[in-house]
Amino acid sequence: MKKITIGEASRQSGVKVPTIRYYESIGLLAEPSRSEGNQRAYEQADLRRLAFIRHARELGFEVDAIRTLLTLQDDPHQSCASADAIAKARLVEVEQRIRSLLALKAELETMVEGCGHGRVDHCRVIEVLADHGQCAHTHH
Amino acid sequence: MKKITIGEASRQSGVKVPTIRYYESIGLLAEPSRSEGNQRAYEQADLRRLAFIRHARELGFEVDAIRTLLTLQDDPHQSCASADAIAKARLVEVEQRIRSLLALKAELETMVEGCGHGRVDHCRVIEVLADHGQCAHTHH
């Protein structure tokens, strides 16, 4: 079992060095053992945990949710209902966010298309921003 | 011209009272005149500016971008090229965000559908999170 430095862990997991230390500080990652010279020495299990965290963060899970997911993972006999609930909640959030972004996209397109590239006093971008009534879509 | 209190401005614009004060503190909103008792007294023009800011924020523009848009609005003889560029950049951002959220949605759906509601050791949610290789979509 050869030990892995934080830099190596960073390279292998794709999580930046300061971020790894940050995860340790907030208790997402356990404190690893240290070398003679007080440098962090990780093991394979830590790398797996880091990959888990990274993937979950990429999926937009909040740190608190990840904390729950990690404790679930640590105890495989538990029911996975909580994990399921967390994922479902996240799915609903993502769906809402997509809907609202699609509305925004439509509105931005109207703005940009309407812009005749002239002076500001006829600029559709500024106009639409100034008067929400001109906004074609009821996104908010 | 009757004066408008900050609470009234908040109600009419939909921007919370502390947020209005915050916008003033960062220079998005000019310092309004004050009543005898040192309370902020807004005018119609301030309400229009607040509505502009609110709408722009809802469209996801950053405060710096809004600052630029506001100075453009204040000088109607300028070319609207900057406004156009800002809106276009935002459009590109929104489109990217939508694409990545759609990929996330697909992945979350796979996770949730695969969950047999049993124990954690067979939970697809946890599994997929733990092993990015199982992730069907190349969203990141």
Added chain:
DNA sequence: TCTTGCACCTCTAGTCGCTAGAGGATGTAG
């Protein structure tokens, strides 16, 4: 007139998830 009670004031600190930088120790290659 007095008092109740809400809305207002300023100021500081906290939120989230990092990121940047200072100032110093350690580890490795030439």
Added chain:
DNA sequence: CTACATCCTCTAGCGACTAGAGGTGCAAGA
């Protein structure tokens, strides 16, 4: 032995607010 990269801890900063403490202003009812 000397560079130089990498590591360490610590504090502060980011964006865009939000929360709370501790105090003042103002309008309406008793």
